[in-house]
Amino acid sequence: MIPEATRYLKATVSLFSPNIFLNASKLSAHGAPSSLQTRRNLRVSHCLAAKVPPPKKPREKVEIPGLEMVTYGDRMHYVPGLAKPVYPPWEMSFKDPRYYRSPPAQEMALYKDKPCYIFNQRTSILEGVRQAAWLTKTQVSPGLLPHLISLAAKPENQLPDQDERVQNAIKHSRFWDTTEPRPRKERYSNTLLLNLLHLCASLQPTHPAVGRRILAENYSLAATWKRGEDLFQIRGRNGLLHCSMDPLPRICGEQEVLETSDWVLESFYPVSPTIDLQQVSVYKEEMNYTGESPPGFPEMELSWSSSNHLSPIGSGFRGEYPYPHAHTLYFLETSDPNCKLRPEQFRAKMIMFTFGNALARAHKLYGTQPQSLLECPITVQAVGTNGRIFQFLVFQLNTTDLSGDDGIKNQAWLDEDVELYDFAKVRPFIKRKEVKVPAGLAGYKPETFSKFLALYLHGAA
Amino acid sequence: MALSCLTRALRSLTLSQPTLLSSQAPVAHLKLGALVPSTVSQCRGFLITASLKQNRRNWKQMDKYTIRPIGMKKTGGRDHTGKIRTRGIGGGHKQRYRWVDFQRLRYEPNKEDQPFEEKVVEVRYDPCRSADIALIAGGNRKRWIIATEKMQAGDIIKTSGVIERMAVSANEGDAYPLGALPVGTLVNNLEIQPGRGSEYIRAAGTSGILLRKVNGTAIVQLPSKQQVQVLETCMVTVGRVSNIDHNKRIIGKAGRNRWLGIRPSSGLWKRKGGWAGRKIKPLPPMKSYINLPLISAN
Numbered sequence: 001m002i003p004e005a006t007r008y009l010k011a012t013v014s015l016f017s018p019n020i021f022l023n024a025s026k027l028s029a030h031g032a033p034s035s036l037q038t039r040r041n042l043r044v045s046h047c048l049a050a051k052v053p054p055p056k057k058p059r060e061k062v063e064i065p066g067l068e069m070v071t072y073g074d075r076m077h078y079v080p081g082l083a084k085p086v087y088p089p090w091e092m093s094f095k096d097p098r099y100y101r102s103p104p105a106q107e108m109a110l111y112k113d114k115p116c117y118i119f120n121q122r123t124s125i126l127e128g129v130r131q132a133a134w135l136t137k138t139q140v141s142p143g144l145l146p147h148l149i150s151l152a153a154k155p156e157n158q159l160p161d162q163d164e165r166v167q168n169a170i171k172h173s174r175f176w177d178t179t180e181p182r183p184r185k186e187r188y189s190n191t192l193l194l195n196l197l198h199l200c201a202s203l204q205p206t207h208p209a210v211g212r213r214i215l216a217e218n219y220s221l222a223a224t225w226k227r228g229e230d231l232f233q234i235r236g237r238n239g240l241l242h243c244s245m246d247p248l249p250r251i252c253g254e255q256e257v258l259e260t261s262d263w264v265l266e267s268f269y270p271v272s273p274t275i276d277l278q279q280v281s282v283y284k285e286e287m288n289y290t291g292e293s294p295p296g297f298p299e300m301e302l303s304w305s306s307s308n309h310l311s312p313i314g315s316g317f318r319g320e321y322p323y324p325h326a327h328t329l330y331f332l333e334t335s336d337p338n339c340k341l342r343p344e345q346f347r348a349k350m351i352m353f354t355f356g357n358a359l360a361r362a363h364k365l366y367g368t369q370p371q372s373l374l375e376c377p378i379t380v381q382a383v384g385t386n387g388r389i390f391q392f393l394v395f396q397l398n399t400t401d402l403s404g405d406d407g408i409k410n411q412a413w414l415d416e417d418v419e420l421y422d423f424a425k426v427r428p429f430i431k432r433k434e435v436k437v438p439a440g441l442a443g444y445k446p447e448t449f450s451k452f453l454a455l456y457l458h459g460a461a
Numbered sequence: 462m463a464l465s466c467l468t469r470a471l472r473s474l475t476l477s478q479p480t481l482l483s484s485q486a487p488v489a490h491l492k493l494g495a496l497v498p499s500t501v502s503q504c505r506g507f508l509i510t511a512s513l514k515q516n517r518r519n520w521k522q523m524d525k526y527t528i529r530p531i532g533m534k535k536t537g538g539r540d541h542t543g544k545i546r547t548r549g550i551g552g553g554h555k556q557r558y559r560w561v562d563f564q565r566l567r568y569e570p571n572k573e574d575q576p577f578e579e580k581v582v583e584v585r586y587d588p589c590r591s592a593d594i595a596l597i598a599g600g601n602r603k604r605w606i607i608a609t610e611k612m613q614a615g616d617i618i619k620t621s622g623v624i625e626r627m628a629v630s631a632n633e634g635d636a637y638p639l640g641a642l643p644v645g646t647l648v649n650n651l652e653i654q655p656g657r658g659s660e661y662i663r664a665a666g667t668s669g670i671l672l673r674k675v676n677g678t679a680i681v682q683l684p685s686k687q688q689v690q691v692l693e694t695c696m697v698t699v700g701r702v703s704n705i706d707h708n709k710r711i712i713g714k715a716g717r718n719r720w721l722g723i724r725p726s727s728g729l730w731k732r733k734g735g736w737a738g739r740k741i742k743p744l745p746p747m748k749s750y751i752n753l754p755l756i757s758a759n
Contacts, residue, residue, distance in 0.1 A: 126582065126598055270578040270617060272600045279601075 108282045114231065117277035119352050121236035122336065125276045127268050128344030129414070132351040134273045135232060137402045138410040139263045140351070144392055144451065145251060145413055152454035156206065157461050159199060159453075166449045169195035171441055173387075174424040182426045186335040189387035193240070193330055196449070200456040209460035213244040214323045222287040223356040223363070225402050226370070230274060233287065234356035240330035241290075241357070243323040248379040248459045250396065252411055257377065257398050260409040288363040290326065290356075324364075326357040328455060331384035331391075343391075343417065346384055350393050351412060354382045358397035358410075370401035373408055381455050390418045392451055420448045520558070528596065528603050530557035533589075535722070553722025556588040562604040563658040565636040565650065566622050566696045569600045576621030581634075584608045584703070591665035593703040607650055607663055609634045609700035624693065633700035639671060639679035640693030646671050648697040651681060653750040655694040665707035668700070678751055690749040 072078055073085030092099065105111055125131045133140050151157060159165060173191035177183050183191075197215070204210045219241045223234045331350055333341070341349060358378045366374065374397065382393040392415040399408045422443025423429075429437040520531055538550035568574065579599030587594040595608035597618065611633055612618075618634040621641070628643035638655075642648070647668040650659035662669045667684040674680075679693045712718055715725070 126603070268580075270580055270599045275598060275601050275603070 105281050110282045110284055112281060112283065112285075115279045115281050116231040116233055116283045117274045118280055118283070119232070119234045119236075119277055121238060121334075121349070121353075122339040123276060123278065123349070123352075124339060124341050124345040125348050126271060127273075127275075128342075128348045129351065130266050130268055131273055131275075132348035132355075133412070134265050134267070135227060136351060136355040136410060137227070137265065137399070137405070138351065138355070138395070138412045139260050140412045140414055142414060142416070144394060144415045144454075148251070148394070148454050148458060149451060151457060151461055152450035154461075157203075157453065157457055158450075159202065162449070163444070163446050165199055166196070166446070167441055167444055169199060170421060170424060170444070174441070175426065185387055186333070189332050189385060192387055193332065193385060196452060197330075197456075200453055203457070207457060207460045209244075209246065210457070212246060212323075213242055213327060213460075216241040216243060216291075219291055221290045221353060221356050221360065223290075223359040224285065224287055224368075225359060225400070227273075227402050228404075231285075232277070233283065234352055234359075235287075236353070238329060238353055239332045241326060242328040242330070244325050244327045244459065245323055246459065247325040247376075248327060248381070250377050251379055251394060251413075252377075252396055257373070257408060257411070260398070260411060261407055263409060265405055265409070286368060288360045288368065290360045291321070324361070326361060326380050327459065329354055329357065329380065329382040331382065333386045343389075346386075347391055347393075347414060347416065350382045350384045350391060351395065351414075354380045354393060354395040354412075355397070355410070358395060359400065362397055362400050366400070370399075370403065372399050372401040374398060374400065381458065383452065383455060388420060388424070390420060390448055390452065391416055392418065392455060394455070415451065418448045418451065419443075419445055421445065523560075526560060526562065526604065528560070528605060530559050533558045549724045549726055550722060551724045552719055554588070554720050558589055559587055559594060559605050561587075561590075561594055562606060563650065563660070563663075564652075564656070564696075565606065565620055565659070565698060566656075567604075569602060572600065574622070576619060576623060578617050578619050581608075581612055581614055581616045581618065583614050584612055590663070591704060591707045592663060593665075595703075607698075608703040609649065609698060610666075610703055610705055611700070612703065620696075622694075622696070631699040634698065636696055636698045638694045639681070639691065639697055640674060640677075642671055642697070642699065644671055644673055646699055647701055648681065648699055649702045650696075650698045651683075651689075651691070652695045652697070653689065653691050655692055655696070659696070659698075661689075663702065665702055666705035667702050669697075671697075678749075680747065686744060688744070688747040690747055690751060692751055 069083040071085035072082040073087075075082075102108075119125075119135075129140060132138075170192060173188045173195055174183065177188065177191050201210060217240055218237050220237050221234060225232055329350070331346070331353070333346070358380045361378050361380075362371075362374060365378075378397040380395050380397075382391075382395065384391040384393070394413045396411045398410050401407060421441055422445075423437045424441050425437055425439050428435050428439040520533060523531065533556055535553070535556075536550070537552075538545045538547040540546040568577070577599055579597040582596040582598050582603065584593055584595045590607075593608040594605045595612050596603060597606055616634060618636070619632075620636040621629075622638060624638050624640040629637055629641050631637055631642055631646065636650075639648075648671055649662040649668050651661040651669055652659045653661065661683060664684075669684060670682045672680045672682050672688065674693060675690075677693055678690050679695075680688055680690050681697075682688050718725075
């Protein structure tokens with residue numbers, strides 16, 4: 001035998017020899033040795049912490065088909081030489097939701113061979129706006145259209161004391177809204193958005209159409225479309241949805257819509273356009289709706305995990321909802337540490353969700369069959385913000401025929417990175433005893449709010 | 462098995478107490494009652510330091526590839542028994558492990574056996590190695606690879622497993638089998654068996670040289686001037702590894718070494734033996750990693 005092992009055995013035998021009562025102090029109250037601590041018996045003169053042998057791999061079990069293994073199951077006790085009996089896994093006779101294990105993907109009822117690529121609210125796609133444009137067959141133009149911006153320049157469309165009230169709103173969200181020294185980002189961006197919406201809504205007496213709208217929070221969206229041979233879906237919950245009873249008017253004339261068919265979509269070879277999208281094999285086809293989840297339904301979190309199945313959620317705004325047309329979507333930056341979207345990816349998310357809303361509306365109005373030109377294009381707007389910087393998007397859905405790369409494209413006008421103000425410092429920024437940026441609101445830009453107001457009043461003024 | 466050992470030991474423990482404290486034996490007997498068997502069972506010893514929580518290597522057992530950095534547990538040079546096996550390792554800045562895919566020729570699930578291209582998304586510093594790593598995206602997946610010297614974000618790099626009759630004029634960063642490259646190219650990330658994944662020439666600034674190609678095998682000179690003979694289907698990337706000035710950096714102070722996780726060596730003066738000093742030896746013989754078919758005696 002190995003000398004180490006003999007020493008070890010001797011030592012441990014001596015542990016259990018009459019010396020043991022002197023180790024009583026090491027024993028815990030109920031007489032068992034305290035676990036996970038090396039027991040050092042100082043009465044022994046040799047080393048007790050011997051080398052642990054490496055873990056042995058268990059013997060390989062050979063399965064010979066047709067040969068019945070004689071097990072000790074019948075004898076109800078272990079017999080050396082007989083095989084270990086293998087019993088079928090125990091299953092509960094009744095259904096208990098606490099201990100339910102979902103079947104593997106292949107056995108689910110909605111399993112399909114063809115995978116579906118899902119874009120959810122936590123997706124951060126690699127190529128950003130270009131990839132979103134390819135997926136939605138969109139021509140993205142920089143800058144908003146001038147006739148929209150001129151909408152806010154008219155004096156009847158402006159608030160009384162507009163600049164002062166907006167600056168007060170910013171100061172409220174950035175400075176006054178908390179008992180802590182400084183409100184956190186998700187809090188102030190949310191308050192700022194709600195304050196600005198409140199300011200815009202104060203124009204209701206002069207613009208009665210504003211009253212025919214409603215805000216929906218945490219609404220769920222689902223839209224399905226085919227692009228090439230792949231099936232795509234948008235699913236998710238978003239920030240705010242401003243829906244109205246009347247649809248938005250079309251922005252772009254017929255001529256320009258037909259001209260988009262000459263525009264070629266950007267390709268980003270070698271990266272495939274489906275990169276970063278969640279691939280699932282278990283999905284419900286033809287899901288097209290937008291709306292709130294049914295009451296009492298648990299918050300559906302679409303996770304990045306390897307689970308490649310997606311359970312369908314309940315119906316959206318049911319049948320005769322009085323505000324069926326999506327007017328504007330408002331996007332805020334999520335506080336989820338796992339999905340931090342860079343500005344490019346944030347804009348892509350805006351495009352995708354705007355498109356999803358427009359597509360769900362189109363499917364409802366015109367049916368799910370792809371149509372190359374809608375006689376009445378659907379317009380949806382979107383505003384995204386991080387509390388200081390705004391992104392404005394106007395999307396016009398011209399076609400639902402998205403399978404090929406040619407033909408009429410949808411259009412989007414994207415105004416990127418518009419600042420509302422430069423700094424809103426709680427404490428002044430001092431460098432080398434010089435005040436570089438004073439405390440309080442600095443660098444307010446009134447044009448941004450006029451764009452915000454223009455998008456708000458679009459369709460009402 | 463460990464549990465049965467423990468229970469046997471505990472049983473013998475509880476049994477031994479009544480035999481020792483003989484004055485209280487009848488009381489103990491009464492207490493333990495009918496559970497006391499007649500004989501004291503001999504118990505084989507066992508180590509009570511079972512797997513300590515600090516010895517866990519769960520972070521290494523992930524099976525699905527991910528580009529997300531993985532939290533690492535530092536070992537401090539300790540092995541599975543808990544004793545120091547390698548001196549001078551410990552402390553240092555916390556690091557997260559970025560799982561580098563060393564098998565460059567890894568096809569996507571449905572696109573086997575076709576040369577493919579990938580785009581470099583970003584090149585960044587990796588705390589776990591001296592070279593820089595690059596995030597490349599191709600098809601539907603993204604992965605980390607060891608970046609070569611002039612790799613920039615936005616480059617397109619090619620990976621091909623095909624050996625043609627004419628040698629390919631390879632660009633830096635592309636990966637080809639050794640048989641497809643012209644003799645004399647600088648290579649890195651060499652794998653010695655096809656499909657194994659690269660294990661050689663991965664450090665910052667290193668490069669091997671393809672010396673000759675001999676019927677079905679190729680001979681590469683490693684940075685240590687050792688020559689190695691491998692099959693010509695082994696994949697290799699072209700160019701030098703990134704971060705070429707790594708060996709010219711100056712640590713500057715003891716603290717910087719501690720940030721890197723290098724503990725000070727023992728300050729005790731020891732007489733240097735035969736191992737020290739400059740040695741001038743002939744190159745070791747060429748190492749061959751080809752499993753030639755055995756010539757049977759019959």
